[in-house]
Amino acid sequence: MKAVVLENFGGPENLKFSDFPDPKPQQGEVLVRVRACALNHLDLWVRGGLPGYKIRFPHILGCDVAGEIAALGPGVSGLKVGARVAVAPGRSCGKCRYCSEGLDNLCAEYGIIGAQGGPGGYAQYLCVGERYILPAPDSFSFEDLAAYPLTYLTAWHMLVTLGGLKPGQSVLVLGAGSGVGVAAIQIAKHFQAKVIAVSTSQQKLDKALKLGADAGICSPPQDIVKEARRLTGGEMIDIAFEHVGLATFESSLKSLKKGGRLVTCGATTGYSIPLDLRYVFSRELKILGDYMGTLGELKTVSELIASGKLKPVIDKIFPLEDARQAHEYMAARKNFGKIVLRVD
Secondary structure, X not given: OEEEEEOOOOOHHHEEEEEOOOOOOOOOEEEEEEEEEEOOHHHHHHHHOOOOOOOOOOEOOOOEEEEEEEEEOOOOOOOOOOOEEEEOOEEOOOOOXXXXXXXXXXXXXOEEOOOOOOOXXXXXXXXXXXXXXXXXXXXXXXXXXXXXXXXXXXXXXXXXXXXXXXXXXXXXEXXXXXXXXXXXXXXXXXXXXXXEEEEOOHHHHHHHHHHOOOEEEEOOOOOHHHHHHHHOOOOOEEEEEEXXXXXXHHHHHHOEEEEEEEEEOOOOOOOOOOOXXXXXXXXXXXXXXXXXXXXXXXXXXXXXXXXXXXXXXXXXXXXXXXXXXXXXHHHOOOOOOXXXXXXX
């Protein structure tokens, strides 16, 4: 098969479009003919080298995959060759206490395909465990199907499961133009929350407002804390949806009302942040870390996607062989929504 292979850690020049051995489905696995694979910042981080991630070269990136079933491995039932599917990106042992309680993202063996959870979708074929197959409606393009699993699951887990989002509450969405930021805006509006989007780009803020955000903060030059106070009439924010890190974390925290929650899943601008604990405990603030979400949550998200209540947003589509250019485009932060590789 054809695949984009990561030959070593470093820049996008280490991505090579080449031939790679065809995978063969084992017991309980399905062979998926990949038709689309969306990019995530995780792809860039893995490419650059992440401490603790045991990657064997050559490696295939890509955790957001959609396609059609090409073959069924031994023991697989209830699925049909030719069916359109999306693929759950997380992998767990399925046996430990966390897995048995439906908290598979806390499993000690949890990993994400294309990262530390096995090969990903920058390829024509991918073997997938039967339980990670997500049925997909025929009305969706493969690109749309690839554009939702990781980011919408992450945003759901952050806002709903960890943040306890309720109708009428206020949500500050940092990095509103990113894939996970776009997902957060839609999920928050699905819960009838007031959404304040934050971006360094006024153009992206305009798109966020069209998507449903109630207000926007362009920072810089606008001050996030002052604008949050003004836009909420002094009440401040219930939930800060944070994944930017160093550049915005302190402002996100100071935008919270007493008892507010900051949920974070990333640190694209730096992971070491100043933190005055007195401010945290005196206001009873909560800082909650997110690592993806559960398979059960993803099935809930998939139902909302299928019903049209949540809609993937795609910024640009590249052919698979142009994965290097797609990485460069994402690194330049040009996108509003998802960047997708089309696999022909």
